[in-house]
Amino acid sequence: MSLALPRPLELHRQGLFWLLHLGGWGGYFALGYLQAVAHGKPAGYWMVPFTAAATGAVATLGLRMLLRRCWDMPPARLLALVMAAVLACSVVIDTITRGVLVGFCETCAPINHVSRLAYSLNYIYVVLAWAGLYTGIKLYRQLQDETKRVLAARGMAHQAQLKMLRYQLNPHFLFNTLNAISTLVLDRDNATANRMVQGLSSFLRHSLDSDPMQRVTLRQELDALTLYLDIEKVRFAERLRIETEIDEKCWRALLPSLLLQPLVENAIKYAVAKRVEGGLLRIEASRNGAQLVLRVIDDGPGCEALGNGGLQPGNGVGLRNTRERLQVLYGERASVAVRNRRPGIEVTLQLPLETASGISE
Structure with a gap:
């Protein structure tokens, strides 16, 4: 027919x-x-x-x-x-x-x-x-x-696959944030609780309003990531230390929206939240020929599940989500690598370097 x-x-x-x-x-x-x-x-x-x-x-x-x-x-x-x-x-x-x-x-x-x-x-x-x-x-x-x-x-x-992957917000993040707000309210720290509620509202609004099919510049991605980190800073205060090193040539590079958020969330969950002294989170961006290289690094205890070939498929929802999104969008042109640094873990993403004005040479 x-x-x-x-x-x-x-x-x-x-x-x-x-x-x-x-x-x-x-x-x-x-x-x-x-x-x-x-x-x-x-x-x-x-x-x-x-x-x-x-x-x-x-x-x-x-x-x-x-x-x-x-x-x-x-x-x-x-x-x-x-x-x-x-x-x-x-x-x-x-x-x-x-x-x-x-x-x-x-x-x-x-x-x-x-x-x-x-x-x-x-x-x-x-x-x-x-x-x-x-x-x-x-x-x-x-x-x-x-x-x-x-x-x-x-x-x-x-x-449909990208939207499904993109909307998989970690329920632990929402639970921990709401629990922290509840604690602040019980402690009568209303100003901090209000600031945290506003931060959560801004992050969720940005997350739900942004189109998962739309790519954003690295600057926009880091601005959105700042909304998330502001919430975590309220939770962990000085226990969470953040460093960034961004190559000037990479600010206009395009990447899927909120690509780094699940990686940063994993780093905070395992390298900061579980340690009394907290930890360091480092975000790097550089150019390697026609590839954009992104790194999320922490100084936590590392991961015993890591073998010589990196984290095996299926371990870690955030990493699996990121790997699948890049596979759908770029195929074999993108990669995800994970390795222990002693101390800490380094997650490296490589994807084609494209800028807001077109594909780079």
């Missing part, structure tokens, strides 16, 4: 059909007329090729209606039906054209049924060419439409 085409596209295709149809039969008439002139035919002989072209144009319109109506039939039945229709069209064209031709050539009239049958095949090659061209164009259009539908479905699936 074929899907209905949008009206502008259908009108465009109808216009293209009539252009090719009338242009093709017009060209057939012009060729026949030039042959008549070349063979010294009488002045009025142009009626013969004109009649053939006009009759052919009308007859093949009927063939077109038949093809459109029976297009979904099994190929063998469709082929048999088309061949019968092509023969019928050839008979109609020859019968009408020969009636005009006899006025210029009396010997051209068929003398028996055998000659009539032979004459009726004169135009079969023209109608076959028309049917072959029409079928080829129709199959090509169907292939194009199917390709577009597949690409659209794949794009929608990628968008």
